[in-house]
Amino acid sequence: MSSWEVKTIAQRAAEAMPESVLAGAGYVLLAVGFAAAFMALMGMALIYAERKVAAHFQCRLGPMRVGPHGIFQTVADTIKLLFKEDIVPSQSDKLLHLFAPYLSMMATLLALLVLPMSPVVQIADMNIGVLYVTAVTGFGVLGVLLAGWSSNNKWSLLGAMRAGAQIISYEVSATMALLVVVMFSGSMQLSKIVESQAEGWWIWRAPVIGLVSFVIFLIASLAEISRTPFDLPEGESELTAGFHTEYSGLRFAMFFLAEFINMFIVAGMAATLFLGGWMPFHIGGFDTFNSVMDLLPPGAWFSLKSGLVVFLIMWFRWTFPRLRVDQLMKLEWKILLPIGFVNLFAAAASVVFGWYFFPIR
């Protein structure tokens, strides 16, 4: 590894750009291509995982027919979706209707770019990484709102409005939880945050505070990506399919994919910020233990951790019912936000007085 300098693709692009625009553009294309391919593959894998996990929660087997244990089921479904007729309602706002799924997808793609999946697999490493992720995930609500509005369907509009209110509200709490980690690690750069957890993960290193902010982050992010128990924008039993009622074929697949990749991003962010990212499980001082833990490559650690969070999210989905709109708002403004505030103050105090295990040397 020593001969090969660790650089993100974005860095390489930036370096290449002054000399040759073409080379820079090539790197950008490489980055986008990588992200898009990753999205498609990860999306399929997640959908398959979701179906299997759901099935086993419900005493079922799930897809079993296409390939051994149905592993090619999502491939078959993808092919089906690609060939399906793309229906645009005649009374809809056609331009926005066509455009909305891309907007939703774009937000997901942009967030994916900064996720540090291992020290070498990170497309861009910004110094404002946390802020950037918060910003672009908030962008996704636009796609949902436009989809609901342009469909010219009352159920869609209801779903979109629910989504708008929900995502904007819960962003406050999610950011509040993120701030705790930013405070602890003293940086917004995601790679730095990961490195700051070499001695121990923030979820347990800062007693209680880390755990509380992890829980808040998880709940708020679930609401942001509208997964059960916060799947009101889609609320199958209430709004049939919510904002994407009028979508079919490829465009529906885009919403679907964005939803699942968002889940991965939430899991990845949770792993990065609270569970040490690609860092192996280390305990400060126990060197033998730490070296054993190092045997697993960083990428595997990241997958393991984010996989765990993904499983947790699915577990929630297949256990809990849905909240009502007013209860959703109550949970955010009356429960999560006060707790988040108190937690933030506690975090500030603990940073000032160094109240955590293995203080930064």
Place this chain on the structure above:
Amino acid sequence: MSAITVTSLDERIRRSIGADGGASTTQEYFVNMGPQHPSTHGVLRLVLKLDGENVREVIPVLGYIHRGVEKMGEHLSYRQFVHLTDRLDYLSALANNWAVAKAVEKAANIETNERIETIRTIVAELQRIASHQLWWGVFGMDLGAFTPFLYGFRDREKISDILEETIGARLTMNYIQPGGVMFDIHPDFQRKVKEFLTYFRPKLEEYETLLTQNVIVQERMRGVGVLTAEKAVSMGATGPVLRASGVAHDLRRSEPYGVYAKAAFDVPVGRNGDCWDRYWVRIEEIRQSMRIIEQLIDNIPEGKHLVVKPAVRTKVPEGIHYSQVETARGIFGVMLVSDGKDVPYRIHVRTPNFNNLWTVTETAPGWRVADLVTIISSLDIVVPDIDR
């Protein structure tokens, strides 16, 4: 005499919009919930007047699965009519069969024996449990939790198998006939029912943990869709819906038929008539039904399973004959108008869901769309039973 005008649905909606054509109420809009909607449980259509998410008015529109059962009944013999009642409330097929059988037996003076009545009671109670299991699963799904649906169906499957072994059908059973039951119970019946009871008891506790005690479910149900006792009675609601409002009217208790008089059981009643009470009453009814079965299953007396030859067309003396039974959803009543032939002159079925449905027009306004789903689900509606 002033002229009586017959209006139409369009007229009704126009009236709901208001005299000014909606100019002053720009906030409100109408949506169709159904006939194809995941939580209207079939082809029920509700025209909703909404203000944002808030329900202002509910106009149920019926008839999408009207099959004219009463008209068909005028051409079928009493024994043939039984199989049509399977298709009304298909989750209480046995209880519906029983209502017709009871009416014919009472009218034609057919004496059934103890064995027949015990078998009828046991299978009807088994089906009540199955119906409530299905409802529990669907209720969970309407609230957004998909898993209870599968658990409910998984356990209902056990009952379906038991009934299938004896009856030969899983849904449209046509088992209880005037003058007996179609088959005697299968030799394994008693053992399997006992096995089911031991299997299901811990599962019911799981149901409680998964939904009843879940804080989200409780908050979704608490105080939602309150139906006062006076209104419930005035709207003719029966079954768990009425009992949840605090009126302990249970035909099994007030006019025992079958061998209900022999079994000890409690009638669950609610306090406020909200969704929570309706939910709780049904869960408790599962327990009580299991109690009834437990008491009866070992005491099935010997005897014939059919006292009238099935090839004989039963003639019913002239007059009007009633019978009512308590199905899983309420009182199912049959009125036979006979002119002395073996075919009814007119047959009227009073179905519980028809009356129960209309309480939604009273309870839903003021709540949100999500609550409307909860309320409909807590009424446990079977649409073919409404439309007949």
Place this chain on the structure above:
Amino acid sequence: MVVSESNQVVAPPIQRGGFFSNLATGLKSLLKGMGITFHYFSRPSTVVTQQYPENRATLKMFDRYRMRLSLPHDENGFHKCTACTICEQACPNSSIRIVSRKGAVTNKTELDRFIWRMDSCTFCNACVVACPFSCLKMSGDFECSVYDKSLLVFNLTRYAGPTSTVLMKVTDPQERAKMWEPRDVYSGPVPLRGTAVPGGGRTLGAPEPVKASAPVAAPTPAPATAPAASATALAVEEEGGKK
């Protein structure tokens, strides 16, 4: 208006306390629910799914399971139906049509065709129960899907002729053979009781023009061990062969 009599149980109210106790009980209830779902997730033995077409070998229907009506033929290939039409009268939706004929030798009414319309049958079992000679049975064969509704009209008898009792009294095989003649799959129109189905100009009993899609050959009443009726639509026959 809570009527409190004996033998009644009244719904418990939902208990709610202060902010923190609500939070604690709420979280606890959620975790308990997750415990239940995880219990099933972690135990693959609790899976109840049946892999249907694959498990055909082990899938056994109950004896009383009501599907395909059949007119069981005994080991000699003869049935017990006397064409008394009681089942026809018992059928609530006119799914049964008994076509009888004057016997060539006996000069008595005997069964020519037993036509059963699966497309209008509700499997209510009324015919089976009503049959005074117990010659009908609802078999457990439930794989009856076909692409053409007209394939759902079955002729349940394999021969036109008297019952097995009458036939077995005649000891001479030559004489016996004169008394019955084979009947094949029926594919013509079937009148409902009291009215004719529009479009069908043909009458029952008359030789039918054989449709291209309809199965032509019919098994002769050979000594068959299978109790199922001969009249099996082609598609079903193929399905059965795969089992």
Place this chain on the structure above:
Amino acid sequence: MEANELISTVQSLEPAATLRDKVDRPAMSVPKESVPALMRRLRDEPALSFDMLCAHTAIDWHNENRIELVYQLYSTKHRHYLAVFVSLLRDMPVVTSVSDVWRIAEWQEREVYDMFGVLYRSHPDLRRILLDDDWKGFPLRKDYKDEFMLEAPK
């Protein structure tokens, strides 16, 4: 309340009420003029308190040229039943609605209108309930015919 007692109480409320025989529960025939007032008394009289209208339907006596309405009443308080019969002319079946006595009557009367063509005076929302608004005829009448109907089986 016992059947005889019940009948005499009703007769004291409405002298024109007569016993309807060949019914297996207490049944009274009352003239159609007395319907809303009598029904209200039946509901409000403490000794009767028929607070539930279990079912409301009609019978078409085609040969006698009349339609007979049936109101099946139940009292959740006293747990007794009463069936009230009202005869109407088949050609002009008009009766006053009882929907302000029992809420459910509003929909049950709509069904009777839908199936028998009985018109209800002062009904808040009289329209068809199970059939389409533009349906012709009233199907549960004995002489109803349409092109979908098969002949009655012999």
